[in-house]
Amino acid sequence: MAKAKGLSVREGDVMVMVGTMKGAFLFRADAKRRRWERSGPYLQGNPVYALAYDGRRGRHRLWASANNPFFGTTLRASDDFGAQWTQPKEPNIAFPKKTKLSLLNIWQVVLGNAAEPDTLYCGVEPAALFVSHDAGEKWELVKGLHDHPHRAKWEPGGGGLCLHTIVPHPKDPKRMHIAVSTGGVYRTTNGGKTWAASNKGVRAEFRPDKYPVFGQCVHKIDRHPSKPDRLFLQNHWGLYRSDNGGRSWTDIANGVPSDFGFPMLTHPHRANWAYIMPLESDGFRCMPSAKLRVFRTKNAGKSWEPLARGLPQKDAYETVLRDGLAADALRPAGIYFGTRSGRLYASANDGASWKLVADSLPPITCVKTAVIGREARSA
Amino acid sequence: MTVRVRLPEPLRAFADGERDIAVEGASTVRAVFARLAETHPGVRHRVLTETGDVRPHVNVYVGDENIRYLKGLDSPVRDGDTVFVLPAVSGGQ
Numbered sequence: 469m470a471k472a473k474g475l476s477v478r479e480g481d482v483m484v485m486v487g488t489m490k491g492a493f494l495f496r497a498d499a500k501r502r503r504w505e506r507s508g509p510y511l512q513g514n515p516v517y518a519l520a521y522d523g524r525r526g527r528h529r530l531w532a533s534a535n536n537p538f539f540g541t542t543l544r545a546s547d548d549f550g551a552q553w554t555q556p557k558e559p560n561i562a563f564p565k566k567t568k569l570s571l572l573n574i575w576q577v578v579l580g581n582a583a584e585p586d587t588l589y590c591g592v593e594p595a596a597l598f599v600s601h602d603a604g605e606k607w608e609l610v611k612g613l614h615d616h617p618h619r620a621k622w623e624p625g626g627g628g629l630c631l632h633t634i635v636p637h638p639k640d641p642k643r644m645h646i647a648v649s650t651g652g653v654y655r656t657t658n659g660g661k662t663w664a665a666s667n668k669g670v671r672a673e674f675r676p677d678k679y680p681v682f683g684q685c686v687h688k689i690d691r692h693p694s695k696p697d698r699l700f701l702q703n704h705w706g707l708y709r710s711d712n713g714g715r716s717w718t719d720i721a722n723g724v725p726s727d728f729g730f731p732m733l734t735h736p737h738r739a740n741w742a743y744i745m746p747l748e749s750d751g752f753r754c755m756p757s758a759k760l761r762v763f764r765t766k767n768a769g770k771s772w773e774p775l776a777r778g779l780p781q782k783d784a785y786e787t788v789l790r791d792g793l794a795a796d797a798l799r800p801a802g803i804y805f806g807t808r809s810g811r812l813y814a815s816a817n818d819g820a821s822w823k824l825v826a827d828s829l830p831p832i833t834c835v836k837t838a839v840i841g842r843e844a845r846s847a
Numbered sequence: 848m849t850v851r852v853r854l855p856e857p858l859r860a861f862a863d864g865e866r867d868i869a870v871e872g873a874s875t876v877r878a879v880f881a882r883l884a885e886t887h888p889g890v891r892h893r894v895l896t897e898t899g900d901v902r903p904h905v906n907v908y909v910g911d912e913n914i915r916y917l918k919g920l921d922s923p924v925r926d927g928d929t930v931f932v933l934p935a936v937s938g939g940q
Binding site: 555 | 857860861889893897898902904934
């Protein structure tokens, strides 16, 4: 297959980055988000579980985890929207020898707090956190988490033992939450030196003790930048909200067809709004009643409403993975999701109506967005 | 003593585009990759994991024999042998 050209973007464009099991695709539209152009596939043949855009300090850098099925996982970068990608000779993310661990996959790439414009974080499998303080040149294992006594008892979920979610604090660079399947949520308040399990009230349906200190299979957490102590959580069975920075969680599965699912997304501007995509069950990971619906709360989880206009409501045996749902930063917000059957949908009006942007992509693992020139980071 | 390492196409980018690399003075496959790591670290890291094991979807042969059925990385090599690195049929997306 011919090498894909880079995406041609202009200031103010919305870029949607889509990771799939066979490479990455990029989409762009102007701020109206009516017409989408596509480029890719990039990193062909490599499952891409993590994508990020770093527009800080004048950069235009895409980050992608390339999980080469033969030759291992590396973190690769492009400074020209996909035309060329770095190919590090030695893996940039690697466990120190004394850990006796080998990298299996990179699940998440996240930019650090605004006060740290050269900091990036990676969540990997086996579950661990890596940090770079020089814009991705050098990476090191976050030892405070790696040395946590709970780590030896974390167990792999269906996707492996992975640290899949990193949620930096919007104001305090020393505070952060991470989530591990299966280990649960952990938080640090001292820049990663120490970590506390943050799972009080979160149920572990698959264990004899239903409310352990740790060991929950948390699928995704998200927080609103204007209200950083409020977090939403999609669990392996269970929907929760915390209003105290994760110290405890309240059940908010009020009126949803199922509280099983993977993504959890807060609205970029409204702290009471969040989006989920429930699945029938852990045994049948498809949309309830075979209707493709996004569910939204406008009251922090007291109730949820289905959003279905423009989405198939019959025979839609779809699955959306934990990083398959994203929002852009415009008003009204663009909401995007990608399915395991390779369909990418977009809404330009907070989810009120939807359009199919792409069909027949490989299975979609992650969807991320950025507004070029207006924001420094992907969401 | 010289052993030749033959690389699959995707790994030649880490060996200045060469298909074959000559390795001197190694008596086992493990030693071959240790020597190779000195000159072509990118090859070594794509064949072996951080813990030094052959990646699950990579096969290494000495001549016609897969080292998994010999002594693994401790399989001996002799002067003139060719060590083949090949993507396994079990991998791929």
